[in-house]
Amino acid sequence: MSEVRYAPDDMVVLHARTFQGVSQQLTVRIVNCQPVSTSGAVRYRVRIPGENFDRTVGRDDIDALASPGSGVQAPEQISRAKPGSSWINTAAIRTRK
Template sequence: MGRPRYKVGDMIVLKSGLTRTAKADERCRIASILPNDHGHVQYRVQFAAENFERRITEADIDSGQSLSRPLPETTAKTDGAEPWLKFSGIRTGR
């Protein structure tokens, strides 16, 4: 349960009974991925008809109806790019 299964921008379906909205409004968009809370992945989601975001855990998502895109394993140095911070270029005063 340590890694997020969904990415920002994914449309997901929540399990029934979690919201008091209509049945058609169970679909929402992931706005951000929050830090883990005791091993549970958390997301901030927003419904199209609402102007605020909700915090949910991955256990609240109906994985059978929600599509997940595969996450890249690592994003650092995938195309031979150099890191933005070069430790050899840092000078410290004495």
């Protein structure tokens, strides 16, 4: 069975249990997919509407049945970083003078 992977700008629904003090499901936007850990856990950076910071959630925190069908079904098509390379895009870093 292939796992559902989400791409940046996909809207997904989180389980109500994901954040402490939140009793309803939240619809959030995926900011990016973080590198897969050695244990195989997939984590995403998400942004909740109305907040000006990102949060990190795991694949288990996303309610795939309630989320729109925007997931990418073929994880082998997602480009993997070369071993030893950084996931940080140094060309996108800007410094002030």
